[in-house]
Amino acid sequence: MDVFLIGAFTSPFGKRPEADFKALTREAVTGVLADAGLDDGRAIDTVHFANSFMHHWGQHLIRGNVCLAPLVEAGLLLRHTPVFNVEGACAGGSIAFRGAVNEVRAGSARLALAVGVEKLFDPDNPTVMQQLFDGGFDSFDRDRWMREYRDTAAAAGFPYAPGPGRPVTMDTYAIQAAWHMATYGTTVEQIAAVAAKNHAHAVHNPKAQYRTAMTVEQVLADKPIAAPLTRAMCAPMSDGAAAVLVCDGATLATLPAVTRQRAVRLRANVFTGGSFRQAEEPSLTRPAVDRAYAMAGLGPEDIDVVEVHDATSFCEIYQTEMLRLCPEGGGGAFAAAGETALGGRVPVNPSGGLVSKGHPLAATGLSMLTELVTQLRGEAGARQVAGARIALQQNGGGTLGLEEAVCSITILERRG
Template structure:
């Protein structure tokens, strides 16, 4: 298998950007990734993968999204004309799927330089109903009765009734149901979930790209406004906008680069995808399947991972995903986090960016923002949140809803290219 390297990575700050368009955010992420790669222009780029979920809610732009957003850049000579661009959508896993495509470009041997970019604008202040529509695009809208019955039955088993109504979302309620089941079966506590949220808010306070840049104590997290027990607002990812990108190159191209660029490059050791299904409550998640594939591909094991970003759309997700990634035993995620094992100086620092609950979650950009954080960590450029001498990193990013798991999941393993 050919080696693939990330030589440029960039993320905008995540926040509500009412005055920035999709084209503005695309430009910022693209030019930022080029500059990070030491490239004066994009003339060497041979292929593009453009990730987005909700642009169809803005001016009915449901197709050719990437081509539309890159048109000004082509006209200005900043992006090469005639380069093919594939549009990607996989709900919250969209940007990771874009990276997967760029990585496969390199592995195919047909491409030496490929671009992956994800962009999203979720905040629509004048039409808040569209925000809800954007989220409900990530669940089965043809056979809603199927998941309604599934959740009603699962609620009885979890000890938390499935409810619907105004001022609620299926997504937060079903995460809460999963948390209650984990609490019932494994003895996980609300305070342990809150410990993960506080840890991530404290990391996010040190991240200039984070949507929320303030520290929180465990007590403050628990006392925040209830969303759906055991989840409070501080345990749930916010609504915001942003973009992120990566430039991926082949070994041949990498060898011809200046030493300064090589020294900051990151190798993609593995990139694995898995698909969701209506699973039993006590059945491992699709993320475990993706993680096992990634570990096998990279010839590594969980103990080799030194820093990770996992998809904490709610802070319970981090409890679950540290188990699914093999960082601790099944059922021990809450205690593992509460003991500080995912924080500074812990066994494996997780979500040093602040995670989705603090960094933010502009759906189509999230996966590549994880890659940006881990690339920054592996380069030793993360400042106050730096994990000392990090060499191997993992990103887990799930998207969409299929019962009690995502419809798709990506696990990527990265390695510092130069010691």
């Protein structure tokens, strides 16, 4: 069954201590309804709600139910609408999207909503918030992945020295970057070029957390986080929310003409699960994207615009290789040559990516889809990719050794 994205919305990302979870949820839901041209959401059959860290703020177990209750009481959602709570670290929003898509495909919903909401900025407990990221690793067998990190770092001639003041995830990416540099000759200047490119893209994104352009030299001179990574190469702590509304073809035909004209077709949605792997092995992104290309009947040469999970700027280099957009080991040179910038062969992260747009975990995957929907509609303004027809999203979450615990690949197509 065909599935269409008829509404997509992201809140501004950043440090938003004045906005609580219910306020962010309302912002996302009312925003996606307005984008879809709907006065309210009473026709929505089901909601899939993603969040990772709400327990830090005192709410467990029924997170989405609590956050959506005021919208039900206000008549924006129908009473007794089922809410499914999901949690998948940085891929939580994509998992919620998958749930909504599957309900439409199965015929159990005509309209299904995916929402992701997160608050990572706690000025009173910044250290505790950083420690929560350790929950995205294997807490029952820490020795295994720490041993793997030490061995991989040693093979790259890189000292593994985890320290206070940064999440373990930054050590993960630093080790992988060091191995890639030692194996393929990738340079820190190439990683900085990716960061500078995304900071430049974000200047044109009014929802981005950081909207200041940076040169390669400024990126390299920024505060060190975990060598070779500087702060400008790493995604920040963010608050924010995002939502996507999907429906089937029969329902789409009943909606207003403007909604039908702006709808985007889903061509593929594939997930893979992570496993402990050797550094030289392709990551879980590779089988996911190969299945997605096959499902869509497309290849990497057909992709016009991409949003990848650049938790660090090295991640973007690596993911462009895993997505077959360039040869393995060639991601650094590919980016440095301008191929992934606006106007290049295949623009990557025109939103500014996670490093500039921001990274409120459970909202991230849905914000990436929102950017791609905006691109395919031709509504991205100064960051518009000319003639964009096919878009690809790659979103990862959690960590098992050297790779993510889950990977989502979504391919979207402009209608008409």
